[in-house]
Amino acid sequence: MFDKILVANRGEVALRIMRAARELGVKTVAVYSVADKDTLPVRYADEAVCIGPAPAGKSYLNMSNIIAAAVTTGCQAVHPGYGFLAENADFARACAENDLVFIGPSPECIERMGNKAAARETMTACGVPTVPGSDGVVERVEDARAFADRVGYPVLIKASAGGGGKGMREVHKPEELESAFTAARAEAQAAFGNGDVYLEKLVLRPRHVEIQVLADDFGNQVALCERDCSIQRRHQKLLEEAPSPALNDQLRRDMGVAAVKAVRAVDYRNAGTIEFLLDESGKFYFMEMNTRVQVEHPVTEQITGVDIIKEQLRIASGEPMSCAGQAPFSPNGHAIEFRINAEDPEHDFRPCPGNITRFDVPGGPGVRVESYIQAGSTISPFYDSMVAKLIVWGKDREEAIARGRRALAEFKIEGIATTIPFHQKVLETDIFQKGEARTDFIEVTGL
Structure with a gap:
């Protein structure tokens, strides 16, 4: 195991990694921008290094400053968290060139799976179901039109290097294609x-179901059940739950087998997620692979008992994962994660940076809060608007929903608007209570 690692991130994920490292006896180095100098992760770490001014491009995306901080503090490895440089192959390569272990997959895997068009081709070749799509990158609108005419509308234009819904456009009519194609490329x-x-081909009214995977250097690959991430706004996840209410045991096994097949096809190492679309008939299709830990990893931890961050550290340090012998996994109970963002859901989820005057977190059995915020903290306009993640666990879905209601009511944040009222409304909808949410949930419910 490593003696010291640098955490190349900020906020709740930085603190989450540092806590896991401390339990393993690993010292941590925080990096921070000028705007984050007084935040909890900076105080929690064993050491901290300022890497630049507030804009992310001059700090958390500044590879040379981060590498220099890791080298000068004597770190052996770098954990990128998620976002920023987590899926940047050049950063992973720069770590290796400076004798630092990148806690994640190889640069080659990041590149291969980060290019969505290439990833589709790889999955098709290894027998993982994929949505009918173009043969690689489409460079001309004429070729896009020919594809759409062949498979039929609606179609989806997607950025090859994309993520988070950027560079993505739905096209329902031929007359919409040219403008959507141009806009997607520009974005x-x-x-x-x-x-x-x-x-x-656009899959209408799908569910978004993903499989958490782990793989080590000893030939172990495991699928840690699934997460349902169907409740989204503009392709950004708002609430996740595990297991998915849409899956039975057979479908769970089939999707797990497909996920492990995908991992083996690219010789993957460390933690990752295989994302699928599940259509109304029960067929599933590969969508993309995230070559990092994800925001919603805690719901998987709650139903499997596996500490995914610790497993990342074990795998990267050359140890076998500790959970390999436990596979195949069956879900234990039910977990729901609510992303608490500094956004105003009454005004089109407008960002609401500012000073937090009250921050009272819920507690009790089955309640977990991941945050870096305290009363007096400031939400900066320079970064992601996430304030906290509230995760609840119950022996079944009904108990998890009831616990979510209680915990959301107890969660008191003042000084800024948050998405807590939105989540309270979600729990009261018939669609959610019946476990029938699809990716059009916001449009259907009007929330």
Whole structure:
């Protein structure tokens, strides 16, 4: 196991990694921007290094400053968390060039699975079901039109290097195609520095179901059940639960087998997630792979008992994962995660940075809060608006929902608007209570 690692991130995920490391006896180094100098992760870490001014491009995306901080503090490894540089192959490569272990997959895996068009081709070749799509990148609108005419509308234009819904456009009519194609390419170029796009047949009213995977250097690959992430706004997840209310035991096994097949096809190591679309007939299709730990990993931890961050550290340090012998996994109880963001759901989820004057977290059995916030903290306009993640567990879905109601009512945040009222409304909808939410949940319910 490592003696010391650098955490190349901020906020709740930085603190989550540091706590797992401390339990393993590993010292941590925080990096921070000027805007984050007084935050909890900076105080919690054994050491802290300022890496630049508030804008992320000059701090948390500044590879040379982060590498220099790791080298000068004597770190052996770097954990990227999620976001920022977590899926940047050049950063993983720079770590290796400076004798630092990147706690994640190889640069080659990041590149191979980060390019969505190439990932589709890889999955098709290894027998994992994929949505009908174009043969690689589509460079001309004429080729996009030919594909759409062949498979039929609606179609989905997606950025090859994309994520988070950027560079993505739904096209329902032929007359919409050219403008959507141009807009998707421009947005992809602005967001990722890569304007390549590809096309897929649009699966109508799917569920978004993903499989958490782990793989080590000893030939162990495991699928840690599934998460249902169907409640989204503009392709951004708002609430996740595990297991999915849509899956039976057979479908869970089938999706787990497909996920492990995907991992083996690219010789993957460390933690990752295989994301699928599940249609109304029960067929599932590969969508993409996230080559990192995800925001919603706690719901999987709650139903499997596996500490995913600790497993990442074990795998990266050259040890076998501790949970390999426990597979196959069956879910124990039910967990729901609510993303508590500094956003105003009454005004189109407008960001609400500012000073927090009250921050009272819920407690009791089956309640977990992941946050870096305290009363007096400031939510910066420079970064993601997440304030906290509230995770509840129950012996079954009904208990988890009841516990979620109670915990949300106890969660008191003042000084800024948050998404707590939105989540309270979600729990009261018939669609959610029946476990029937699909990716059009917001549009259908009007929330």
